[in-house]
Amino acid sequence: MPRYxxxxxxxHFQRDEDGTECADFEAARREAMIVLPDIARWVIPTDGDRQTYTVIIRDxxxxxxxxxxxxxxxxxLNDTEG
Structure with missing residues (x-):
């Protein structure tokens, strides 16, 4: 199986040095779709209310x-504390 x-x-940029074996490109693409919400669940924005999470797949x-x-x-949606 190919490694992606x-x-x-x-x-912060985190380079994957180990890779993951996937059956094909479509399987790797699905893995990216699965991992993004998991990352967002654990990496809370610290600079306000905006954060972008990106996965780049390399062959x-x-x-x-x-x-x-x-x-x-x-x-x-409102500016009152309470």
Whole structure:
């Protein structure tokens, strides 16, 4: 099975040095879709109410073949404390 590398950018860049074996490109793409919400669940925005989470998939040769991004945006609807 081919090995794909899932680099993560969530305000900090984390390069995947180990990779994951996936049956094919579509399986790797599905994995990216699964991992993004999991990342967002654990990486809380620290600079306000906006955070972008990106996965860049590289093939065995290190060539980027897919990218997916999930954006969190929060907006306070009133300005009173309470």
């Amino acid at each position: 590398f899932f680099d993560i950018h969530d305000g 065995e040769g290190g060539v980027p073949v897919y990218t997916a991004t999930l954006t969190f945006t929060g907006l306070r």
